[in-house]
Amino acid sequence: xxxxxxxxxxxxxxxxxxxxxxxxxxxxxxxxxxxxxxxxxxxxxxxxxxxxxxxxxxxxxxxxxxxxxxxxxxxxxxxxxxxxxxxxxxxxxxxxxxxxxxxxxxxxxxxxxxxxxxxxxxxxxxxxxxxxxxxxxxxxxxxxxxxxxxxxxxxxxxxxxxxxxxxxxxxxxxxxxxxxxxxxxxxxxxxxxxxxxxxxxxxxxxxxxxxxxxxxxxxxxxxxxxxxxxxxxxxxxxxxxxxxxxxxxxxxxxxxxxxxxxxxxxxxxxxxxxxxxxxxxxxxxxxxxxxxxxxxxxxxxxxxxxxxxxxxxxxxxxxxxxxxxxxxxxxxxxxxxxxxxxxxxxxxxxxxxxxxxxxxxxxxxxxxxxxxxxxxxxxxxxxxxxxxxxxxxxxxxxxxxxxxxxxxxxxxxxxxxxxxxxxxxxxxxxxxxxxxxxxxxxxxxxxxxxxxxxxxxxxxxxxxxxxxxxxxxxxxxxxxxxxxxxxxxxxxxxxxxxxxxxxxxxx
Amino acid sequence: xxxxxxxxxxxxxxxxxxxxxxxxxxxxxxxxxxxxxxxxxxxxxxxxxxxxxxxxxxxxxxxxxxxxxxxxxxxxxxxxxxxxxxxxxxxxxxxxxxxxxxxxxxxxxxxxxxxxxxxxxxxxxxxxxxxxxxxxxxxxxxxxxxxxxxxxxxxxxxxxxxxxxxxxxxxxxxxxxxxxxxxxxxxxxxxxxxxxxxxxxxxxxxxxxxxxxxxxxxxxxxxxxxxxxxxxxxxxxxxxxxxxxxxxxxxxxxxxxxxxxxxxxxxxxxxxxxxxxxxxxxxxxxxxxxxxxxxxxxxxxxxxxxxxxxxxxxxxxxxx
Numbered sequence: 001x002x003x004x005x006x007x008x009x010x011x012x013x014x015x016x017x018x019x020x021x022x023x024x025x026x027x028x029x030x031x032x033x034x035x036x037x038x039x040x041x042x043x044x045x046x047x048x049x050x051x052x053x054x055x056x057x058x059x060x061x062x063x064x065x066x067x068x069x070x071x072x073x074x075x076x077x078x079x080x081x082x083x084x085x086x087x088x089x090x091x092x093x094x095x096x097x098x099x100x101x102x103x104x105x106x107x108x109x110x111x112x113x114x115x116x117x118x119x120x121x122x123x124x125x126x127x128x129x130x131x132x133x134x135x136x137x138x139x140x141x142x143x144x145x146x147x148x149x150x151x152x153x154x155x156x157x158x159x160x161x162x163x164x165x166x167x168x169x170x171x172x173x174x175x176x177x178x179x180x181x182x183x184x185x186x187x188x189x190x191x192x193x194x195x196x197x198x199x200x201x202x203x204x205x206x207x208x209x210x211x212x213x214x215x216x217x218x219x220x221x222x223x224x225x226x227x228x229x230x231x232x233x234x235x236x237x238x239x240x241x242x243x244x245x246x247x248x249x250x251x252x253x254x255x256x257x258x259x260x261x262x263x264x265x266x267x268x269x270x271x272x273x274x275x276x277x278x279x280x281x282x283x284x285x286x287x288x289x290x291x292x293x294x295x296x297x298x299x300x301x302x303x304x305x306x307x308x309x310x311x312x313x314x315x316x317x318x319x320x321x322x323x324x325x326x327x328x329x330x331x332x333x334x335x336x337x338x339x340x341x342x343x344x345x346x347x348x349x350x351x352x353x354x355x356x357x358x359x360x361x362x363x364x365x366x367x368x369x370x371x372x373x374x375x376x377x378x379x380x381x382x383x384x385x386x387x388x389x390x391x392x393x394x395x396x397x398x399x400x401x402x403x404x405x406x407x408x409x410x411x412x413x414x415x416x417x418x419x420x421x422x423x424x425x426x427x428x429x430x431x432x433x434x435x436x437x438x439x440x441x442x443x444x445x446x447x448x449x450x451x452x453x454x455x456x457x458x459x460x461x462x463x464x465x466x467x468x469x470x471x472x473x474x475x476x477x478x479x480x481x482x483x484x485x486x487x488x489x490x491x492x493x494x495x496x497x498x499x500x501x502x503x504x505x506x507x
Numbered sequence: 508x509x510x511x512x513x514x515x516x517x518x519x520x521x522x523x524x525x526x527x528x529x530x531x532x533x534x535x536x537x538x539x540x541x542x543x544x545x546x547x548x549x550x551x552x553x554x555x556x557x558x559x560x561x562x563x564x565x566x567x568x569x570x571x572x573x574x575x576x577x578x579x580x581x582x583x584x585x586x587x588x589x590x591x592x593x594x595x596x597x598x599x600x601x602x603x604x605x606x607x608x609x610x611x612x613x614x615x616x617x618x619x620x621x622x623x624x625x626x627x628x629x630x631x632x633x634x635x636x637x638x639x640x641x642x643x644x645x646x647x648x649x650x651x652x653x654x655x656x657x658x659x660x661x662x663x664x665x666x667x668x669x670x671x672x673x674x675x676x677x678x679x680x681x682x683x684x685x686x687x688x689x690x691x692x693x694x695x696x697x698x699x700x701x702x703x704x705x706x707x708x709x710x711x712x713x714x715x716x717x718x719x720x721x722x723x724x725x726x727x728x729x730x731x732x733x734x735x736x737x738x739x740x741x742x743x744x745x746x747x748x749x750x751x752x753x754x755x756x757x758x759x760x761x762x763x764x765x766x767x768x769x770x771x772x773x774x775x776x777x778x779x780x781x782x783x784x785x786x787x788x789x790x791x792x793x794x795x796x797x798x799x800x801x802x803x804x805x806x807x808x809x810x811x812x813x814x815x816x817x818x819x820x821x822x823x824x825x826x827x
Contacts, residue, residue: 146703190661201609202571204571204573205572324694346717459686
């Protein structure tokens with residue numbers, strides 16, 4: 001413990017220099033904006049800033065501080081457009097739409113932003129502390145997860161999907177199957193053969209889930225707007241004074257505690273990442289609260305859980321990145337590239353060889369969190385003001401930014417066509433009352449689940465019992481089975497309350 | 508701040524990366540974070556730092572088709588852009604050999620040179636039963652399915668081919684029975700191996716450096732002609748009796764129709780980067796071995812390499 005305090009002292013001595021501090025604040029600000037813009041998420045935010053860090057000639061610590069501040073800032077900012085526009089600013093903020101937007105439509109956009117801001121702070125701070133104390137020990141967890149265990153983990157995510165749609169499980173299942181189908185497009189990972197690409201080279205790497213998100217959420221929103229001839233704004237909410245709902249925040253304390261732990265662990269597992277973190281925490285809290293918890297109608301816990309989850313996962317994802325050199329998410333993959341370019345080799349020896357880098361980074365993250373809390377709670381009115389823009393300005397603006405974001409990321413016109421195609425798909429699905437979130441999860445996790453299953457089969461020579469050969473795998477599979485079956489039985493005993501109007505998709 | 512202002516701001520950030528038309532552009536044919544991205548950023552940075560170019564090099568990430576999209580674009584659309592360089596590696600040559608770039612062939616671009624090579628390695632966990640390459644390959648000769656491997660490339664890719672080449676040398680008859688899973692990069696392959704899910708890891712030296720220092724893994728062989736400077740205690744496969752050399756070179760190609768003068772200029776600039784102290788430091792930190800081949804010498808290296816990979820791929824049935 002004394003060692004940690006001494007190391008942290010070293011870290012703060014680096015992080016508190018005016019120059020580093022300025023970079024952290026700058027990073028937080030840019031990050032929040034990048035995160036709030038639909039289509040631009042943490043990974044492209046960081047990627048866009050890389051050339052700038054090189055041009056400025058920043059040293060390793062300074063570059064890392066700037067880029068991770070952007071990373072954390074984007075994780076905070078992602079929630080803003082989820083809540084205000086029902087369009088996730090980035091993929092981990094997807095789950096925040098489910099309760100955040102209904103609360104905003106209930107006339108409490110300020111409260112939703114404050115609660116989610118505090119939740120982001122709690123998740124990010126606890127996970128940074130977790131990173132500090134547990135990183136060396138937790139890096140061993142990755143060694144316990146082979147193909148069978150990962151397959152069980154992803155299966156768990158899909159099996160709990162049934163509870164996602166507030167009114168129709170079959171439609172949620174249909175939507176996730178659609179997502180898994182889209183995930184199959186591209187080169188088959190085990191044979192290198194092209195599948196479902198129609199010979200089009202653009203599809204060889206599959207469909208980027210950012211493309212799908214922007215299409216399904218942002219572009220379909222524009223179609224709905226056009227359908228209404230722009231008469232009724234997507235958001236005709238009168239914003240009152242923004243106060244801090246202390247009691248409500250306090251009521252979510254256990255949700256925050258549980259979600260921090262769960263989100264952090266999801267982040268630590270390489271490949272699971274922030275999206276799975278926010279998903280698992282939301283589903284866990286929803287099942288704990290039960291049907292009377294009102295999840296999906298705009299409750300505080302439903303906002304707190306995914307925001308704590310994805311921010312905690314962001315901190316957790318730094319654990320395998322720093323200790324093993326295995327990126328836990330798209331963004332950490334980009335950060336890894338930066339480290340390597342700066343001649344720092346992440347891996348088991350980084351903590352002992354470059355304590356200035358590691359502890360300077362940790363101290364900056366702690367500072368960045370306080371800066372972000374200040375930006376995202378007292379200054380929240382700045383973001384609420386977006387609502388006052390007439391939709392005729394707002395929606396085309398959102399579309400333009402989305403397209404620019406996608407093009408900046410992939411540099412391909414083909415992806416822009418795909419965005420439009422997904423927009424049409426999203427419009428049709430929402431007209432049919434089919435939820436779109438499971439489609440994204442299918443695209444995000446379906447390919448990984450398939451890959452793990454097939455790797456397991458390669459390693460075991462096609463022996464299915466390999467999937468239940470470890471206690472971790474068996475535990476996860478059991479949880480998946482219960483998650484799938486339990487709602488079916490519970491439904492008999494508990495009468496479902498009627499779904500309130502505002503929980504339905506906006507149309 | 509209104510969303511419109513934000514849009515302008517984001518636009519400004521994005522477009523600063525694209526305004527200077529005279530500046531050199533380096534295409535990394537993959538998303539940020541991989542080897543090609545590293546090549547572009549490192550070479551681009553040093554080119555500017557040592558004054559070979561007068562504006563910072565702009566890196567463009569053009570992911571798609573395992574590098575095929577960028578290759579097609581350069582081979583068909585930007586055939587005479589003399590300010591364009593593209594990151595390449597052994598993976599580029601392997602995919603060309605296996606006709607994985609949608610019908611594109613190696614003569615549609617000009618390969619400038621390589622400035623370093625990541626030596627291939629065969630690695631086991633520290634507590635593995637295999638103490639030498641011989642023990643591992645003997646076990647495979649007895650039962651090809653008894654040893655499984657994880658690597659950072661897809662099945663049929665270069666990491667997979669390294670294992671198959673060794674197995675062929677060791678007299679393993681049914682090399683198709685060897686189990687291989689391709690995971691997300693070398694570090695991931697190591698966690699699978701240290702965790703005991705696979706028995707061996709096949710990859711590049713740069714991917715295992717940190718794990719050698721921490722003592723988590725043991726390198727059974729490095730696939731170079733000589734032992735690698737800085738890692739003198741790791742034996743080569745050659746000295747253990749298996750004549751397999753496989754290095755993942757890092758280099759560049761340029762469009763086909765640029766003038767011979769400009770081509771030679773790029774070859775000279777690349778050589779200057781390769782000989783700079785900065786690059787040498789970067790190589791040492793990342794476990795790269797010296798491998799400086801430019802111009803026509805490199806073109807003949809590529810031609811030979813592609814022919815070799817094609818023959819092996821046909822033998823194992825990756826291609827017809």
